[in-house]
Amino acid sequence: MTSHRxxxxxxxxxxxEEMVKILDCVMDVPMSVNDIMREKKIPYTTTYRKTKWLLDEGLLVVSKIDITPDGKKSSLVHTVLKSISVKYKQNDISIEAEQNYDVIRKVMEKFFSLE
Incomplete structure (x- = not known):
């Protein structure tokens, strides 16, 4: 990975710590902020703020938007990376990351199914 950002x-x-919990929670199954909050016992505002940051940085993607029974939108998020390895040597940081191909496949299926 070469991008400094x-x-x-x-x-x-x-x-x-909370971001790692969020990433772990949505590695295999997409979840809403409410579901993440309940499962990982993170305060709602913290979960929402950190999930938004992870989305803005491209580490999470919205894989589905559901409408709740009371008419509200609920986004389900999924991590884009399956594993991450970090190496530091003499002022050089290298990061190797394995993409979460399940997420990529689902996004592509949705994109190509639009007609």
Missing amino acids: AKRAILTALAD
């Missing part, structure tokens, strides 16, 4: 985002996320 992407490296900084990954390092920031890995250094934050």
